[in-house]
Amino acid sequence: xxxxxxxxxxxxxxxxxxxxxxxxxxxxGTVSRALNDYPDISETTRRRVRRTAEAMGYRPLAQAQGxxxxxxxxxxxxxxxxxEGAQRPFLSDFLAGITGAASAEFWTLTVATSAGGGEMxxxxxxxxxxxxxxGFILPRTLSEDERMKLLRELEVPFVLYGRVADPDRCxxxxxxxxxxxxxxxLRLASHGHRRIGFVNGAAAYNFSQLRKExxxxxxxxxxxxxDETLMTGEAMSRNAxxxxxxxxLASADPPTAIVFAxxxxxxxxxxxxxxxxxxxxxxxxxxxxxxxxxxxxxxxxLTTFSVDSRMAGERLARILIRRIRGEDPESLRExxxxxxxxxxxxxxxxxTSEEIAGRAAAxxxx
Amino acid sequence: xxxxxxxxxxxxxxxxxxxxxxxxxxxxGTVSRALNDYPDISETTRRRVRRTAEAMGYRPLAQAQGxxxxxxxxxxxxxxxxxEGAQRPFLSDFLAGITGAASAEFWTLTVATSAGGGEMxxxxxxxxxxxxxxGFILPRTLSEDERMKLLRELEVPFVLYGRVADPDRCxxxxxxxxxxxxxxxLRLASHGHRRIGFVNGAAAYNFSQLRKExxxxxxxxxxxxxDETLMTGEAMSRNAxxxxxxxxLASADPPTAIVFAxxxxxxxxxxxxxxxxxxxxxxxxxxxxxxxxxxxxxxxxLTTFSVDSRMAGERLARILIRRIRGEDPESLRExxxxxxxxxxxxxxxxxTSEEIAGRAAAxxxx
DNA sequence: GGGCTTGCCGAAACCGGTTTCGTAATCAAT
DNA sequence: ATTGATTACGAAACCGGTTTCGGCAAGCCC
Numbered sequence: 001x002x003x004x005x006x007x008x009x010x011x012x013x014x015x016x017x018x019x020x021x022x023x024x025x026x027x028x029g030t031v032s033r034a035l036n037d038y039p040d041i042s043e044t045t046r047r048r049v050r051r052t053a054e055a056m057g058y059r060p061l062a063q064a065q066g067x068x069x070x071x072x073x074x075x076x077x078x079x080x081x082x083x084e085g086a087q088r089p090f091l092s093d094f095l096a097g098i099t100g101a102a103s104a105e106f107w108t109l110t111v112a113t114s115a116g117g118g119e120m121x122x123x124x125x126x127x128x129x130x131x132x133x134x135g136f137i138l139p140r141t142l143s144e145d146e147r148m149k150l151l152r153e154l155e156v157p158f159v160l161y162g163r164v165a166d167p168d169r170c171x172x173x174x175x176x177x178x179x180x181x182x183x184x185x186l187r188l189a190s191h192g193h194r195r196i197g198f199v200n201g202a203a204a205y206n207f208s209q210l211r212k213e214x215x216x217x218x219x220x221x222x223x224x225x226x227d228e229t230l231m232t233g234e235a236m237s238r239n240a241x242x243x244x245x246x247x248x249l250a251s252a253d254p255p256t257a258i259v260f261a262x263x264x265x266x267x268x269x270x271x272x273x274x275x276x277x278x279x280x281x282x283x284x285x286x287x288x289x290x291x292x293x294x295x296x297x298x299x300x301x302l303t304t305f306s307v308d309s310r311m312a313g314e315r316l317a318r319i320l321i322r323r324i325r326g327e328d329p330e331s332l333r334e335x336x337x338x339x340x341x342x343x344x345x346x347x348x349x350x351x352t353s354e355e356i357a358g359r360a361a362a363x364x365x366x
Numbered sequence: 367x368x369x370x371x372x373x374x375x376x377x378x379x380x381x382x383x384x385x386x387x388x389x390x391x392x393x394x395g396t397v398s399r400a401l402n403d404y405p406d407i408s409e410t411t412r413r414r415v416r417r418t419a420e421a422m423g424y425r426p427l428a429q430a431q432g433x434x435x436x437x438x439x440x441x442x443x444x445x446x447x448x449x450e451g452a453q454r455p456f457l458s459d460f461l462a463g464i465t466g467a468a469s470a471e472f473w474t475l476t477v478a479t480s481a482g483g484g485e486m487x488x489x490x491x492x493x494x495x496x497x498x499x500x501g502f503i504l505p506r507t508l509s510e511d512e513r514m515k516l517l518r519e520l521e522v523p524f525v526l527y528g529r530v531a532d533p534d535r536c537x538x539x540x541x542x543x544x545x546x547x548x549x550x551x552l553r554l555a556s557h558g559h560r561r562i563g564f565v566n567g568a569a570a571y572n573f574s575q576l577r578k579e580x581x582x583x584x585x586x587x588x589x590x591x592x593d594e595t596l597m598t599g600e601a602m603s604r605n606a607x608x609x610x611x612x613x614x615l616a617s618a619d620p621p622t623a624i625v626f627a628x629x630x631x632x633x634x635x636x637x638x639x640x641x642x643x644x645x646x647x648x649x650x651x652x653x654x655x656x657x658x659x660x661x662x663x664x665x666x667x668l669t670t671f672s673v674d675s676r677m678a679g680e681r682l683a684r685i686l687i688r689r690i691r692g693e694d695p696e697s698l699r700e701x702x703x704x705x706x707x708x709x710x711x712x713x714x715x716x717x718t719s720e721e722i723a724g725r726a727a728a729x730x731x732x
Numbered sequence: 733g734g735g736c737t738t739g740c741c742g743a744a745a746c747c748g749g750t751t752t753c754g755t756a757a758t759c760a761a762t
Numbered sequence: 763a764t765t766g767a768t769t770a771c772g773a774a775a776c777c778g779g780t781t782t783c784g785g786c787a788a789g790c791c792c
Contacts, residue, residue, distance in 0.1 A: 030772075066749090067749075067778055431779055432747095747778105761764105
């Protein structure tokens with residue numbers, strides 16, 4: 001009866017697979033197969049191995065497994081840093097969500113950044129090539145997303161934060177922004193608004209298409225006609241939001257309420273309203289989407305549909321892990337709703353469209 | 367003459383060390399030693415190996431190296447997510463700095479998060495144990511930093527973002543916040559202010575001690591006496607800043623200017639000033655520190671000393687890499703200055719201390 | 733010219749795992 | 763009882779590197 005050491009009570013040096021094997025009197029191959037659910041291991045042995053491994057605190061070294069399997073239980077996230085503010089406020093929560101869910105299954109997160117789109121692709125390549133990541137979370141899905149194309153080609157698993165028109169081999173998680181936009185319109189309509197404008201985000205993002213559709217759906221549900229002159233977009237920053245608002249206010253028959261696809265842009269509406277001498281929340285109503293903290297500090301606080309970034313990170317991580325483990329992407333598509341966070345930026349219209357036009361003209365917006 | 371393949375023109379599969387060795391007609395041991403500067407390789411061979419490896423696009427697989435060497439060219443960063451807003455605005459830039467500098471030397475970044483301090487320590491342990499990180503960047507240095515103690519004990523390299531009293535085996539990078547506080551006082555004094563208050567951050571952070579000293583140094587340089595009743599602290603959020611400001615305004619002989627250690631707190635001063643009917647920038651002057659974007663949107667824009675987080679990330683990454691490579695920590699200590707970003711929140715005093723006291727009393731602050 | 737270094741490299745062990753292959757033992761079928 | 767298939771595991775190769783060890787050849791000294 002050889003090999004009957006009982007090396008329990010592991011000190012600081014790592015417990016290796018051979019330690020577990022020795023303690024059980026089997027070979028490390030057996031331990032490995034038992035832990036990885038190979039079919040040629042008896043149920044009895046599997047249980048014995050499981051128990052002892054657990055008791056000894058054995059955790060396989062991901063990088064050692066990786067040299068044979070090619071996988072190291074690592075998620076990848078490449079952030080694009082040249083885009084306007086966008087992900088800033090959420091980033092911390094988003095990362096917390098991802099790493100929280102990942103570490104629960106003993107996975108980790110590798111983060112990289114890139115400036116331009118080209119650099120983005122080469123960064124993905126590099127991470128794949130150096131096996132620093134088994135798959136990727138792709139935030140900010142574009143309608144035509146080259147990251148997606150590349151990873152499909154390389155046959156590297158990924159999950160989108162956002163949806164996409166061509167769903168071939170795509171897993172995703174997304175917040176139903178279109179529902180929020182729809183609800184925003186209905187809420188404004190119930191306040192009594194009939195002329196409602198829409199300021200969208202950049203058209204390159206897939207979410208912009210969806211939110212626009214949601215706005216239209218809301219208008220239809222409310223029995224209101226969409227005035228195409230009150231639809232504008234490409235507003236991803238506070239400044240762009242201010243300019244877009246000024247354009248709407250300067251129109252012949254300005255809106256009494258505006259729905260924004262992006263909070264940052266909605267904050268610009270505050271600046272524009274101040275210039276025109278209009279009070280946000282009464283003279284002009286604003287509802288937006290994102291739930292950034294600055295919205296809560298604004299006066300009046302911004303009414304917005306807030307997104308739980310931490311939950312998004314968690315669910316994305318879990319989906320990606322299942323995807324990497326080989327599950328069918330078609331079955332890995334989840335969505336959630338944004339949550340209305342009522343502020344003081346919307347209410348019954350205190351002014352008519354004509355009166356607003358007058359104020360705007362007086363402020364020299366026309 | 368065996369082994370004379372010339373497997374140039376690598377296709378998609380990785381170039382392995384054995385490919386390089388075969389191409390040169392040497393063993394992989396020789397290639398490895400040549401690339402890692404072993405002394406027992408002739409200069410001629412070393413150059414030949416270098417050139418061929420480069421030409422073939424060979425990059426060693428970090429995880430494969432790691433199983434023998436224990437190191438995988440990976441930096442670690444553990445973010446604490448339960449603390450108020452603090453790092454939010456900078457995080458994206460900070461990460462961009464770290465990963466930019468890291469990837470330039472073919473290193474990567476592993477990010478983890480933790481809620482409490484205890485979880486923080488176990489997360490560090492886990493990353494070290496699973497060899498997911500060769501060393502750590504520790505942001506937000508505390509005066510008594512347990513992370514530091516743990517890593518010292520485990521003999522894992524780290525670099526502080528911030529300085530610390532006990533510099534034993536510590537490398538660091540820091541912004542000289544005390545200099546900024548000093549300059550802030552001098553600027554206010556040159557405006558003509560003589561009663562200047564100070565609102566510090568949380569005392570647990572080492573930077574708070576330093577910034578307080580900087581404030582005192584500035585007062586001394588300006589020939590002004592420090593009134594201890596005008597010194598307060600623990601203001602890390604907008605709300606806390608508002609409350610601290612109210613306390614100062616409610617004092618018998620309130621300040622005409624306040625220096626803040628943290629931008630977020632300074633924004634709270636805007637709220638307090640509004641409540642008291644005081645105009646920031648004239649009735650009451652404010653200068654702060656951090657350079658968060660919200661400061662620029664405030665009205666008037668916040669005068670602040672801004673920190674280049676991207677540069678901080680870059681330098682921290684470079685220092686940590688050198689530290690991991692074995693350089694002496696004593697030689698790895700760098701600092702930089704914050705840069706004054708003038709806004710409209712400071713200027714010559716438009717009111718006396720008595721007048722301010724009157725306004726505060728009228729607003730019911732007393 | 734013989735012994736002793738020294739420089740330089742090949743051979744092989746090693747790191748901590750996974751996976752293939754072969755085979756002893758068990759079981760079912762003839 | 764013999765055969766054939768199955769089960770369950772040991773032995774060993776393997777992944778892509780690093781590091782130790784040993785030995786050949788050239789250089790040095792006397």
